[in-house]
Amino acid sequence: MTYCVGMLLREGLVMITDSRTNAGIDNINHFRKLHIFEKPGEVALALATSGNLSVTQSVVSLLTEGLPDPVTGNLETLLDSPSMFKAAQLVGRAIREVDRLDGQGLLKHGGSFDATILLGGQMRDRRLRLFMVYSAGNFIEATADTPFLQIGEHKYGKPVLDRAVTYDTELYEALKIGLISMDSTMRSNLAVGLPLDIAVLRRDAMQFELSHRIESGDPYFEDLRRRWSEALRAAHQAIPIPPYARRLSQSAN
Amino acid sequence: MTYCVGMLLREGLVMITDSRTNAGIDNINHFRKLHIFEKPGEVALALATSGNLSVTQSVVSLLTEGLPDPVTGNLETLLDSPSMFKAAQLVGRAIREVDRLDGQGLLKHGGSFDATILLGGQMRDRRLRLFMVYSAGNFIEATADTPFLQIGEHKYGKPVLDRAVTYDTELYEALKIGLISMDSTMRSNLAVGLPLDIAVLRRDAMQFELSHRIESGDPYFEDLRRRWSEALRAAHQAIPIPPYARRLSQSAN
Numbered sequence: 001m002t003y004c005v006g007m008l009l010r011e012g013l014v015m016i017t018d019s020r021t022n023a024g025i026d027n028i029n030h031f032r033k034l035h036i037f038e039k040p041g042e043v044a045l046a047l048a049t050s051g052n053l054s055v056t057q058s059v060v061s062l063l064t065e066g067l068p069d070p071v072t073g074n075l076e077t078l079l080d081s082p083s084m085f086k087a088a089q090l091v092g093r094a095i096r097e098v099d100r101l102d103g104q105g106l107l108k109h110g111g112s113f114d115a116t117i118l119l120g121g122q123m124r125d126r127r128l129r130l131f132m133v134y135s136a137g138n139f140i141e142a143t144a145d146t147p148f149l150q151i152g153e154h155k156y157g158k159p160v161l162d163r164a165v166t167y168d169t170e171l172y173e174a175l176k177i178g179l180i181s182m183d184s185t186m187r188s189n190l191a192v193g194l195p196l197d198i199a200v201l202r203r204d205a206m207q208f209e210l211s212h213r214i215e216s217g218d219p220y221f222e223d224l225r226r227r228w229s230e231a232l233r234a235a236h237q238a239i240p241i242p243p244y245a246r247r248l249s250q251s252a253n
Numbered sequence: 254m255t256y257c258v259g260m261l262l263r264e265g266l267v268m269i270t271d272s273r274t275n276a277g278i279d280n281i282n283h284f285r286k287l288h289i290f291e292k293p294g295e296v297a298l299a300l301a302t303s304g305n306l307s308v309t310q311s312v313v314s315l316l317t318e319g320l321p322d323p324v325t326g327n328l329e330t331l332l333d334s335p336s337m338f339k340a341a342q343l344v345g346r347a348i349r350e351v352d353r354l355d356g357q358g359l360l361k362h363g364g365s366f367d368a369t370i371l372l373g374g375q376m377r378d379r380r381l382r383l384f385m386v387y388s389a390g391n392f393i394e395a396t397a398d399t400p401f402l403q404i405g406e407h408k409y410g411k412p413v414l415d416r417a418v419t420y421d422t423e424l425y426e427a428l429k430i431g432l433i434s435m436d437s438t439m440r441s442n443l444a445v446g447l448p449l450d451i452a453v454l455r456r457d458a459m460q461f462e463l464s465h466r467i468e469s470g471d472p473y474f475e476d477l478r479r480r481w482s483e484a485l486r487a488a489h490q491a492i493p494i495p496p497y498a499r500r501l502s503q504s505a506n
Binding site: 155156158159160162163164172173175176177179180184187188198210212214220223224227228229231232233234235236238239240241242243244 | 408409411412413415416417425426428429430432433437440441451463465467473476477480481482484485486487488489491492493494495496497
């Protein structure tokens with residue numbers, strides 16, 4: 001399983017991914033799901049992947065090595081894309097190319113073709129953008145109204161994002177809330193797990209100011225989990241007991 | 254959509270259901286999903302239903318009117334069941350009977366046969382028990398290790414239950430946490446909504462001490478939602494900002 005969240009904020013971009021994969025419940029491994037593509041000063045992109053690992057790894061390889069342009073035949077890589085929109089289209093084309101190569105084989109052997117990818121970043125003199133690209137190669141874009149996009153096991157961690165993240169949330173405040181969202185997900189789904197990969201791109205910087213792996217035992221993340229747990233306990237303990245108690249029961253049906 | 258939770262606690266049983274149904278996104282109604290079956294002093298049962306409304310309503314009708322015993326042909330109703338285990342079996346048989354009658358027709362018209370039901374309660378001189386009965390008619394039972402069962406849209410509201418509900422949680426404390434769980438679900442999925450139906454059965458009482466509907470505008474529930482929201486905001490604000498900021502970025506991949 002996987003949980004990744006991307007946030008498009010006034011100040012910049014935050015991406016967080018877990019790294020646990022499972023092929024069946026008895027074959028659990030760690031793979032990087034956050035991929036940075038960068039030419040400092042020119043372009044800074046981050047890709048977060050969920051779905052079938054063979055598919056997403058092939059997609060990342062294609063985007064690195066390049067796909068032939070359908071007209072000119074020239075190889076196009078993600079770092080060569082002239083715009084974020086074209087980059088999202090290229091991710092879609094890479095997904096379709098892997099589907100063309102492996103989709104039937106996967107189906108034949110009882111697998112499914114499944115890849116959802118977040119692509120966020122900025123190119124010089126262009127806007128910071130964040131896209132979610134689906135298995136079909138189509139995509140949607142985050143906006144100021146809906147500044148975060150999630151892929152994978154998204155429900156457990158969504159309530160805290162719904163409440164706390166807006167377009168105007170500060171960059172490292174958003175990173176913190178994203179880590180709380182990741183904590184909620186990890187507690188409810190064992191198939192989402194440490195280490196976590198995080199990346200922060202400040203708007204117009206064209207270079208990631210943070211690209212970091214949070215390992216098991218990380219003092220800040222352990223402290224965050226403990227504080228959040230204690231605060232939640234205090235929060236529900238502070239709410240009064242329901243006043244409905246001990247009314248007469250009513251037979252219904 | 255639906256969200257229902259049942260909790261089996263040392264002190265007794267708590268059941269909470271929403272009441273929103275939708276046949277498509279443009280046909281939204283309210284139907285009771287919590288059904289009480291009671292002979293005070295003898296038996297007290299609560300049924301919480303999710304799935305296709307025509308299926309679950311037919312199941313409740315069958316359990317009220319009775320299903321023919323496969324051997325004797327006598328009609329058996331839920332209130333006549335000699336044990337909670339037999340009652341759970343009867344719910345399973347009612348689901349299978351509706352599947353036999355309507356399952357093919359539903360499939361033919363693009364619907365699906367879908368019903369998941371929580372059955373909780375106690376009969377005189379017997380144990381308080383809580384079951385989850387599936388569409389196939391099979392069922393599982395809550396235990397002291399896993400004291401709550403959820404049906405319907407369960408993920409948004411699970412983290413708070415995971416953290417706060419144990420077998421030893423007090424009855425009305427558990428009700429309160431269940432309402433917080435319902436609040437989280439309602440915020441993240443508009444298809445789960447008020448009014449809420451709640452029921453509380455104290456162990457060995459053989460009569461519900463609370464069976465109540467929380468309507469829109471209920472002062473306690475509004476206050477709970479506001480307090481929880483404010484406490485969560487205060488909780489994440491109190492956590493320090495991540496210390497990873499402004500490390501050098503690393504180009505990867």
